[in-house]
Amino acid sequence: LRPVRRSFYDPSSAPGHGWIWEWENDAGSWTTYDTEVGIAIQAAHEWQQPWLDLAPLGFCYLIDFQSMTQINHQTQRRRRIQCRSDLAYPLVSGPLPKLTKSSFGTVGVSAGGGLNGACETVLGSRGSAKKSQPACSAAHRYGTVKGTHCIWVSTESILHSNHVVMSRTNTPFFTAFHLNRVCAFRVPTVPVKNLSGSSPVHPALAGITGILMSAAGLPVCLTRPPKLVLHPPTVSKSDIKPIPGLGHCCRKTTKKQTRKGKTPEEVVKQYLQKVRGPSDEDCNICMEPLGGPSGYKGPNVADLSRSESVGRLAQCGHQYHLQCLVAMYLNGIKDGSLQCPTCKTIYGVKTGNQPPGKMEYHIIPYSLPGHPDCKTIRIIYNIPPGIQGPEHPNPGKPFTARGFPRHCYLPDSEKGRKVLRLLIVAWDRRLVFSVGTSSTTGETDTVIWNEVHHKTEFGSNLTGHGYPDPGHLDNVLDELKAQGITEEDGQL
Structure with missing residues (x-):
């Protein structure tokens, strides 16, 4: 058995409107982004941002809305993206239950000077609650701690299947993209150093994948999502x-410099010992019995006398048809070295x-x-x-x-x-x-x-x-x- 949970999002977000963002995989079919990433992409798209960097979310991709592509930061590989309309998720109706007092006290936020420092938030159940509101109203509330504005979003967890019993935790909702509006509220911006330089980012928008819930009233520590750092600072x-x-x-x-001198047969034979009585095993190259002729029928391999049809590699002792080894050598780099196909022992200098x-x-x-x-x-x-x-x-x-x-x-x-x-x-x-x-x-x-x-x-x-x-x-x-x-x- 594995636990399951239901997540709640604002009605104005992508799931609320039925918007689904997808990227094209190698098979040519479409793969859906995670819900949180899709919300970030849709929000940036609605505010007509030219691009969205997913690095703060832990993904080394850039979303280019002008070309509708996803760009890999490391390889510059581009994949097509698309947005399609689907059925919107249903709204939660009815009043929310009142909160009970928790021994862990109220929620505290310590953001220091904004997102340049490590933003830690300890979550717990609030000691008291006002009259509950319908979920479709989003029940958002502003909070200011040490001069830093935050948005509090009520989140809910399903605890029972027969009767809908919800535990409500006032949880800061963090995202990692640049928006000018969250749920019709405006939040002051602060400069944040990211991979592409300094850009304004809401203090309440710092890592959508870092959303943590504490339905049982246990304290949970939120930290800023890790940042992809590919290169060191500038070096003179x-x-x-x-x-x-x-x-x-x-x-x-x-x-590659062409090697002259030995023929392929001569290269192979220098690593072999003759075998008078081959074993009853099969050759691991052609899968034919070692006691019979080689199963290789390809070109460029001259007929070899039966007495030399099987050889044993000197160091590892594995046996093969001589014709099979010559064919394997001709299909490789032809650099004068040989590698046992069974144990990978290398003979000579491999290039x-x-x-x-x-x-x-x-x-x-x-x-x-x-x-x-x-x-x-x-x-x-x-x-x-x-x-x-x-x-x-x-x-x-x-x-x-x-x-x-x-x-x-x-x-x-x-x-x-x-x-x-x-x-x-x-x-x-x-x-x-x-x-x-x-x-x-x-x-x-x-x-x-x-x-x-x-x-x-x-x-x-x-x-x-x-x-x-x-x-x-x-x-x-x-x-x-x-x-x-x-x-x-x-x-x-």
Whole structure:
């Protein structure tokens, strides 16, 4: 069993009028925004705002009303949005029950100097109540605490199913968009620092997703919703320092250099041991018995003698048809290395198909959340769009490069510098990025991360790509090891 609750909104809001806001997903169908977000979008649209930033709500999107699109702050991906009319939600009729006195006393608000500080509100049941009003009148009341205006909105919870019994809590209603009117009342505005600079925001409008209720009369603490902080404060050139022991602060990669010499068969055979009596198992590449011929029938693989049809990889011991291994090698990067398809053991030096680009790294004089005792290593990757080469999925076809330059962050600690040294090796081996299909947008033939996670949020962790994250550095070391890069490779 899971508890359920019914939420109450002002009759003049989007649900009250039956307006529903939706965004277009990858399948081409429409997905409805959460109710609170839809209310924010509708209110901004009614007041003819050109755009609405959803970052204060915890979403890294910008709503552009002129083009009716949703824009991702990080990738600049645009999705269509629409507003449609549906049946309006019914109004609550009848008088509201009187409130009972609570041992927690009255509601207190401490807003300091507005929203620039942490706005905390302790909620509890009021000690007394005036005669109740119909819900459709919204029963709003102004309150002023320490010179800060707030709007109090009565909210209700359904406690019983047979008889409608409601508990009413006077709760501050917070939103996170800029409006000039709330329920026909006007509230003075104060400047609030946000991601796009300083803009006027109502003190009563600070985080719609932060609405908390206390139907049981328990005290609840409201805090300002966390803010997405992708980048550090402005850093002057004089404050940017090189990383000791790493020399140059910039690395460039060019197009893949063609390797000459060994044939594919020769490359594969150097990692194999001959098998006279193959096991009764199936080949994990073609799924045919190892005792029989290879199931691969494709081109570019010469017929091999039966005595050499099966080989055992020297380090891990897994057995495959030689023709299958050669075919697998020809379908890869063809860089002289081989990776066991069963256990992922790498033979030789693995390289990738990362397009040409530039990697910069330096120290900036700020600390990351969770790492207050050290400064920050900033990595800047920049890859331009181009034409796919023979090692890419669609040679000769253009590829896109979204979201570049990409800024990533590491703590300037001993382990952070170790990770950086190995990332430099991964960059030189063209393993940081690849060309393929984006798992987030579904776009094909675009530059994507190559299974080595980076942190792209500097001062927050709203998207999961920021700090604090105690296990991040160890996870990156494991991911680099899976690419064949170990600590021995980091001795630059």
